[in-house]
Amino acid sequence: MTTPVTITFAETDLDHIAGFEGRVAVFITEEGKLDLSARRVNRLTKGALNRMIDSGAVAKMKPGDLTTLNWPAGMAAKAVDVVCLERNAKTDEARKAGVALGKAKGKDALLALAGQVRRPEDVAQGIALRAYKFTARKTAEDEVVEPVSMMVSKPAEVEAAAAPLLAVAEGVFFTRDLVSEPANHLTTTEFAKRISDMKSLGLKVTVLEEDKLESLGMGCLLSVGFGSASPSKVAIMEWNGGKKGDAPLALIGKGVVFDTGGISLKPAAGMEDMTMDMGGAGVVAGTMRALALRKAKANVVGIVGLVENMPSERATRPGDVVTSMKGDTVEVINTDAEGRLVLCDIMHYAQETYKPAAMVDLATLTGAIIIALGHDKAGVFSNDEEFCKTFLKSAEAEGEGAWHMPLDPAYDDLLKSNIADMKNVGGRAAGSITAAQFLKRFVRDDVPWIHLDIAGTASVKAETAYAPKGATGWGVMALNRLVADAYEQG
Ligand code: BES
Ligand code: MN
Ligand code: ZN
Numbered sequence: 001m002t003t004p005v006t007i008t009f010a011e012t013d014l015d016h017i018a019g020f021e022g023r024v025a026v027f028i029t030e031e032g033k034l035d036l037s038a039r040r041v042n043r044l045t046k047g048a049l050n051r052m053i054d055s056g057a058v059a060k061m062k063p064g065d066l067t068t069l070n071w072p073a074g075m076a077a078k079a080v081d082v083v084c085l086e087r088n089a090k091t092d093e094a095r096k097a098g099v100a101l102g103k104a105k106g107k108d109a110l111l112a113l114a115g116q117v118r119r120p121e122d123v124a125q126g127i128a129l130r131a132y133k134f135t136a137r138k139t140a141e142d143e144v145v146e147p148v149s150m151m152v153s154k155p156a157e158v159e160a161a162a163a164p165l166l167a168v169a170e171g172v173f174f175t176r177d178l179v180s181e182p183a184n185h186l187t188t189t190e191f192a193k194r195i196s197d198m199k200s201l202g203l204k205v206t207v208l209e210e211d212k213l214e215s216l217g218m219g220c221l222l223s224v225g226f227g228s229a230s231p232s233k234v235a236i237m238e239w240n241g242g243k244k245g246d247a248p249l250a251l252i253g254k255g256v257v258f259d260t261g262g263i264s265l266k267p268a269a270g271m272e273d274m275t276m277d278m279g280g281a282g283v284v285a286g287t288m289r290a291l292a293l294r295k296a297k298a299n300v301v302g303i304v305g306l307v308e309n310m311p312s313e314r315a316t317r318p319g320d321v322v323t324s325m326k327g328d329t330v331e332v333i334n335t336d337a338e339g340r341l342v343l344c345d346i347m348h349y350a351q352e353t354y355k356p357a358a359m360v361d362l363a364t365l366t367g368a369i370i371i372a373l374g375h376d377k378a379g380v381f382s383n384d385e386e387f388c389k390t391f392l393k394s395a396e397a398e399g400e401g402a403w404h405m406p407l408d409p410a411y412d413d414l415l416k417s418n419i420a421d422m423k424n425v426g427g428r429a430a431g432s433i434t435a436a437q438f439l440k441r442f443v444r445d446d447v448p449w450i451h452l453d454i455a456g457t458a459s460v461k462a463e464t465a466y467a468p469k470g471a472t473g474w475g476v477m478a479l480n481r482l483v484a485d486a487y488e489q490g
Helices: 036-044 048-054 091-105 120-130 155-180 188-201 210-216 219-225 271-276 279-293 339-354 368-373 385-397 409-415 431-440 476-486
Strands: 007-010 023-028 066-070 079-084 110-113 148-151 204-208 233-240 249-259 299-309 321-323 329-331 358-363 378-382 402-404 449-453
Touching: 007 120, 007 155, 023 036, 023 048, 023 091, 036 048, 036 110, 048 066, 048 079, 066 091, 079 091, 091 110, 091 120, 110 120, 120 148, 120 155, 155 279, 155 476, 188 204, 188 233, 188 249, 188 279, 188 299, 204 210, 210 219, 210 233, 219 299, 219 321, 219 339, 233 279, 249 271, 249 279, 249 339, 249 476, 279 299, 279 358, 279 476, 299 339, 339 358, 339 431, 368 378, 368 431, 378 385, 378 431, 385 402, 385 449, 385 476, 409 431, 431 449
Parallel strands: 007 148, 023 079, 023 110, 110 148, 249 299, 249 358, 358 449, 378 402
Antiparallel strands: 066 079, 204 233, 233 299, 321 329, 378 449
16 A cells, blocks of 8 residues: 655754755744754755745745745755744644645655644644555556655654554555555455455454345345446444443445446546545545554444446346345436445444444435535535534544535435335435435434535545545544544543
8 A cells, every 4th residue: 555654753953954865844934933943954055044034935925835945055955845834833734834845745855844843743744644646556656755854852752642643644545545546456355355454453354245245135235236247245344442332433435446327327428537436435444544553442333335336237227126224125216326225235234233322424425515515525414413513523623624414304205216115316406415315214313423425525636735636535534533532532
C-alpha cells in the first residue's frame, strides 16, 4: 500500500539548516514575525525573508498560505517554503499549514523548522495527508519519496502526540488506495484479501462466502453479483479495544467494486469512474485500520458487502423480485439502484449478529446527492437527532464537509410496488432521500443510525482541503473522531 511519508522529530539545531539539501520550511506570522530559526534562514539568505516582509508579500498571506523562495543563495537547500501560521494556531490552521507543505514537497526531502509552532503534530498530519500519490499502476514512476524531518521543542512529546494522527493518515491512505484501484485489480477477492491482511494489526477478520450468504438469506445482496464472474463476499472486521461486553458501533460499507448498472446499463461516458463505487467499504476498511493502528479503546465492527454489478445472461433483470435477509421482498425496477440492495442485507445482519449501540452506513449511493450537494459535502441522514448532531460535530472538527438531509415517511409512497413489498427505486424526484428511506426500512427503531451518501465526496476531479485530485478518503477522519469523542470516553 501507499504509506504516508516518514516524519521524524528532533530538537532545533540551527547549525544544521545551512547545509540541508532538500526543502526548508519556515513559519511566519501574519504580522511578519520571524521565530528563531526563521531569523537564521533570513541571515543565511542575506535578508531574503526581511525583503519579502518589506515588499508587502507577507501581509497578503493568510494562515496556511505558502510562498516559495527557489534556490536561495547562502543555503544548500533547493527551496525555502515560507508558511503563514499564527503562534496560537488552532488544530485546523496548523493542519492547513502542513497541507501546504505536503503539496509543495513532492518527492523532495523536507526540513520543517517548527521549534516555535504550537501544534507541530497537526502540521505533521497535514503534511502526511496531502503528500499522497497513487503510483501502484504506473511503471515508470520512481518510488523514492524523501522523508520529512521536523525541528520542534520537546521532540519526544511531539512524537507521542503525532503517532495517533499519523495512524489516521495511514487509514486515509488505505482508503484512497482502495478507491483508486481499477476494478480488474481490486476484485471482490482482492478486496477481501487486503482486509484479511489487517489481521496482523490485531483486527479479527471474517469473510463470508456465497454459500454462507445464501444460507443466511441475503437474497438482495447476492442478486447484485449474479452477473459477475467475481464471487460476492461480506467481510467483517472487529476491533475490540473497549470494555468486554460493551455493544459495538457498527460501520457498514457499500463495496461495489465496479458498477456498470447491470442490465439497466449506464451510459459509456464516465462509466470508468464507477471503479470508486466501493468507496463506502473503502472508508470502513480505512477507519478500522486507523482504529487498530492507534489501538482505540472502543468496540467497533466494520462490515462491508463486496460485489460487482455486471450485465450477463445470469444477471438480475428489471422486474425480478428478490427476498432480503429480513424477509421483505423487493421488486428490482432498475438494476442500477444496486447499492441499497447490498446495504439492506448487511445492515440487517449487523443488527442481528452484533446488537450494535449505533450504526453508520457509508455508500456512493446516488448521483442525486451530487446534484444536491456537489463534491464538498456528503449527505447525512439519520433517525436520531442526538447521534446525528454528534457526527456532524465530528465531521466539522475534522474539516470534512457534511450536510443534514431529511428523512420523512411522506417519501415512502414512492417505493410502493404492485407485486412486492417495495421497489428499489422511487423515480427521479428526491433520489437520495428515497434511497435513504429504503435503507431505513431495514433499521430497527431503537438503533441510532446514520446513512452517509458519499457519492460526491469519495473521489473528486479537483484537489480538496487535504487531498490531491482523485480519491479523498472522506469520512475516515470524521468517523475516527466520532469513535474518540463518543465511544472512548471513560
Ligand atoms: N453508484 C451509483 C451512484 C453514483 C453516481 C456514485 C455517481 C458516484 C457517482 C449508484 O449505484 C447508482 O447508479 N444510482 C442510481 C440510482 C437510480 C437508478 C435510482 C443513480 O444515482 O442514478
Ligand atoms: Mn448503480
Ligand atoms: Zn452503485
